[in-house]
Amino acid sequence: MLPRYAFTIAGRVCRQLLRDRRTMALIVVVPIVVMTLIGLSFPEGIVLDRIAPALLATMALFFSFLLTGISFLRERSQGTMERLMASSVSRLDVVLGYLLGFFIFALTQTLIILLFTIYVLDVNYNGDLWQIFVFQIVIIAGAVNLGIFISTFARNEFQMVQFIPLILFPQVFLCGVIWPVEQMPEYLQWIGRFLPLKYGVDGLRDIMLSGMSLIDVWFELLVLVGFTVATSVLATLTLRRGVGG
Amino acid sequence: MVTSDSKQVAVDINEVTFRYGNIRALDALSLEIPAGISFGLLGPNGAGKTTLIRLLVGLLKPKHGSVRVLGEVPSRRVAYRIGYMPQLHSLYTELSVQQNVDFFAKINRLSGGAERARRVEETIRLVDLWPRRNDSVVKLSGGMRQRVSLACAIVHNPPLLLLDEPTVGLDPELRVTFWEHFANLNEQGVTIIVSSHTMDDAAHCDHLAFMRDGRVIAQGGPEELRSDTGQTTLEDAFLYYVRSGERNAA
Numbered sequence A: 001m002l003p004r005y006a007f008t009i010a011g012r013v014c015r016q017l018l019r020d021r022r023t024m025a026l027i028v029v030v031p032i033v034v035m036t037l038i039g040l041s042f043p044e045g046i047v048l049d050r051i052a053p054a055l056l057a058t059m060a061l062f063f064s065f066l067l068t069g070i071s072f073l074r075e076r077s078q079g080t081m082e083r084l085m086a087s088s089v090s091r092l093d094v095v096l097g098y099l100l101g102f103f104i105f106a107l108t109q110t111l112i113i114l115l116f117t118i119y120v121l122d123v124n125y126n127g128d129l130w131q132i133f134v135f136q137i138v139i140i141a142g143a144v145n146l147g148i149f150i151s152t153f154a155r156n157e158f159q160m161v162q163f164i165p166l167i168l169f170p171q172v173f174l175c176g177v178i179w180p181v182e183q184m185p186e187y188l189q190w191i192g193r194f195l196p197l198k199y200g201v202d203g204l205r206d207i208m209l210s211g212m213s214l215i216d217v218w219f220e221l222l223v224l225v226g227f228t229v230a231t232s233v234l235a236t237l238t239l240r241r242g243v244g245g
Numbered sequence B: 001m002v003t004s005d006s007k008q009v010a011v012d013i014n015e016v017t018f019r020y021g022n023i024r025a026l027d028a029l030s031l032e033i034p035a036g037i038s039f040g041l042l043g044p045n046g047a048g049k050t051t052l053i054r055l056l057v058g059l060l061k062p063k064h065g066s067v068r069v070l071g072e073v074p075s076r077r078v079a080y081r082i083g084y085m086p087q088l089h090s091l092y093t094e095l096s097v098q099q100n101v102d103f104f105a106k107i108n109r110l111s112g113g114a115e116r117a118r119r120v121e122e123t124i125r126l127v128d129l130w131p132r133r134n135d136s137v138v139k140l141s142g143g144m145r146q147r148v149s150l151a152c153a154i155v156h157n158p159p160l161l162l163l164d165e166p167t168v169g170l171d172p173e174l175r176v177t178f179w180e181h182f183a184n185l186n187e188q189g190v191t192i193i194v195s196s197h198t199m200d201d202a203a204h205c206d207h208l209a210f211m212r213d214g215r216v217i218a219q220g221g222p223e224e225l226r227s228d229t230g231q232t233t234l235e236d237a238f239l240y241y242v243r244s245g246e247r248n249a250a
């Protein structure tokens, strides 16, 4: 049961994306365009400073989820999943392989967003840059797994697209991205506690606004790591060996 | 390459029934396929050929009856000893021909860099795509993709090949090459199970099973089936069985 093929699959995932020049260009350009627009819409730097941690957490989660979810689904629709499942590779190989493969791209994308936000949009922050980045890595790992997990529920691209708002909107509205959680009704705050983005936003705010360290935000880190482990287990379990049913 | 347990029977299918919801795709089907031959599964659309092959690779599990391949219940444990070519091309279209073949060589336990590279090259040359090895699959024609798909199935030298309509879209010259290669593999002890619609393929097989509505309605060597029915072509022999089946059913 050792995942001996995870690296082989990860390598293939990377090669696949790298050969698709347009996708590669979009992976770099789109987050920059989005961040530029957001930056321009906040003429007062101080406001942007305050909202930046929440934006960074949301982008890391959302882009990673999308990239993985759609790519994983393609594996099924183009029939290669059938070949993989008929081979000796285990489901854990597939999930870990995808996690590793996409992680590299999600990481690149997140690093671009982070550096762009800080050096081009000139957002002020406290805390260490590397600690901010490490915290984001944990967010991404969970999001990549979530993408794999959710895509096992979609039979085709149309169905997958329906899941995107379902994953995105509740988290954006209930996790304090736009307005403070404390101003929401009790029951909404309660729901928010089950959403990973809440911990991403809280942790990143503590680091970037209050200058805390990774050790100070251990609780948020722990929850996000737990979420990553839970989603990889779920993704492995829901990946059916069978086809067409 | 071929181990002792596969010397006699490569595939043993015993009273297998399989349903997709209400559709009965296989109906108490039994087949015993000896090792080292080319076995043809023939039948019209929806006869259950793909379903049968998916059961043999372990993608589907029989609801009733039992299946054994190379002496074992289909699972990941035997999977690397099977070469499976799905009916759809099932390739990574962004990747090159070589990258596709190499990937499937790797996940089927073909290890050792130089040995694998040699085997990958040999297989791509066999399907006559070596000059196009660096092209993305997306740039290839339908028949070329079919050839890459076949290469991915046979690259790791498995003792059992399950090929779902491997000759669809191939030009006549390549068809001949393929069947020559299959005959070579048979001599080395490899068992090849091929599904097809064309009687041209059927004539190349050592043994045939005519399928219809999830059942085997007749089986035997191509000559045998022709002479038993008193028909001159395999097409007519097949139609003969289909019609006599209908008569019996009526």
Ligand SMILES: Nc1ncnc2c1ncn2[C@@H]1O[C@H](COP(=O)(O)OP(=O)(O)OP(=O)(O)O)[C@@H](O)[C@H]1O
Pocket (backbone or CB within 6 Å): A243, A244, A245, B020, B023, B024, B025, B043, B044, B045, B046, B047, B048, B049, B050, B051, B052, B087
């Ligand atoms: N994923 C599926 N879900 C539901 N029914 C299916 C599915 N796949 C096949 N069937 C049904 O099972 C029956 C057998 O199909 P199968 O694909 O095995 O036929 P086949 O002999 O391979 O046909 P073809 O020559 O067209 O490839 C058909 O009636 C088909 O409609």
Ligand SMILES: [Mg+2]
Pocket (backbone or CB within 6 Å): B049, B050, B051, B087, B164
């Ligand atoms: Mg079929």
